[in-house]
Amino acid sequence: MLSEYGVVPSAAMAEKIQVYVSLLWRWNERVALTAVTELKQILRFHFGESVYAAKQGLIEKGRLADVGSGAGFPGIPLSLVCPALEVTLIEPNVKKCVFLGEVKRKLSLVNVEISRGRMEDYLGTELDIVTSRAIGRPDALFEFCRAKLNPSGKLVMWLGMDDAKVLAAKHSEWSWSDLVRIPGSERRCILAGRRIANVPRETFGM
Numbered sequence: 001m002l003s004e005y006g007v008v009p010s011a012a013m014a015e016k017i018q019v020y021v022s023l024l025w026r027w028n029e030r031v032a033l034t035a036v037t038e039l040k041q042i043l044r045f046h047f048g049e050s051v052y053a054a055k056q057g058l059i060e061k062g063r064l065a066d067v068g069s070g071a072g073f074p075g076i077p078l079s080l081v082c083p084a085l086e087v088t089l090i091e092p093n094v095k096k097c098v099f100l101g102e103v104k105r106k107l108s109l110v111n112v113e114i115s116r117g118r119m120e121d122y123l124g125t126e127l128d129i130v131t132s133r134a135i136g137r138p139d140a141l142f143e144f145c146r147a148k149l150n151p152s153g154k155l156v157m158w159l160g161m162d163d164a165k166v167l168a169a170k171h172s173e174w175s176w177s178d179l180v181r182i183p184g185s186e187r188r189c190i191l192a193g194r195r196i197a198n199v200p201r202e203t204f205g206m
Contacts, residue, residue: 001040001043001044001048002043002047002048002051004044004048004183004184005047005048005049005051005052005055005183006051006052006055006056007048007051007055007081013080013081016080016107017043017047017080019106019107020072020076020103020106020107021039021042021043023099023102023103023106024042024071025037027099027102031095031096031099033070033071033096033099034046034070034071044184046071046073046077047073047077048182048183048184049073049074049133049158049182049185049188049190050073050074050075050076050077050078050133050158051074051077051078051080051081052180052182052183052190053074053078053131053156053158053180053190053192054078054081054082055081056180056190058154058156058177058180058190058192059078059082059085059129059131059154059156060082060084060085061082061084061085061128062084062085062086062127062128062129063085063086063088063124063125063126063127063128063129064078064085064086064087064088064127064128064129064130064131065087065088065090065115065119065122065124065127065129065130065131065148066078066087066088066089066090066131066132067090067119067130067131067132067134067141067144068090068091068092068119068132068133068134068135068136069089069090069091069096069100070091070093070096070133070134071096071099071100072089072099072100072103073133074131074133074158075087075088075089075112075131076089076100076103076107076109076112078131079109079111079112080107080109083111085111085129086111086113087109087111087112087113088112088113088114088115088122088124089112089113089114089115090115090117090118090119090122091114091115091116092116092117092118094116097114097116100114101114119140119141119144120140120144122144122148124148126148126149126150126153127148127149127150127153128149128150128152128153128154129153129154129155129156130144130145130148130149130153130154130155130156131155131156131157131158132155132156132157132158133157133158133159135157135159135163138167141155142155142171145195146195149195151195151197152194152197153194153195154192154193154194155174155192155193155194156190156191156192157190157191157192158182158188158189158190159188159189159191160187160188160189161179161181161187161188161189162187164179164189164191165179167191168191168193171193173195173196174193174194174195174196175193175194175195175196176191176192176193177191177192177193179191180192
């Protein structure tokens with residue numbers, strides 16, 4: 001299933017994915033974590049889409065913050081395929097953070113931390129990568145990146161093709177890679193970019 005996205009899980013990784021999915025199913029009965037509940041769709045939409053960014057060379061190592069992590073996507077799958085990543089899951093919902101804490105414990109994710117609160121409240125060190133699949137407030141996300149990404153940092157977003165084109169055109173102070181179409185999807189893609197070095201940092205998000 002995940003081979004379509006460039007991943008052939010080891011036995012150990014497959015076991016962790018199985019545990020993760022079981023937790024997701026159980027918790028989803030009382031906490032709204034995902035509307036995707038069929039196993040094949042969970043593997044494709046959540047796991048496959050998440051790890052595809054790494055297999056396309058968009059994410060490798062460094063300090064990564066997953067903004068609005070929700071049920072842990074893409075942050076946790078990326079932590080599994082990129083053990084050199086230091087992943088922080090930023091999530092304001094208390095119940096979802098409790099779920100993320102259980103996933104971290106059950107999967108023994110030593111390279112994952114959980115930050116309960118809004119992105120505006122994040123007090124961690126400068127970041128190498130910011131990821132987001134739930135881009136509810138794009139202006140706030142770009143402001144967060146302006147404040148927290150290091151000068152060569154990268155923003156990676158999962159979104160629809162039309163939305164990606166609009167955001168890329170609006171934020172010309174970023175150097176954007178070509179859109180990466182997600183396998184098995186006609187409309188969804190990954191958009192990644194870095195801030196242009198000669199643009200003053202304080203102008204971002206304006």
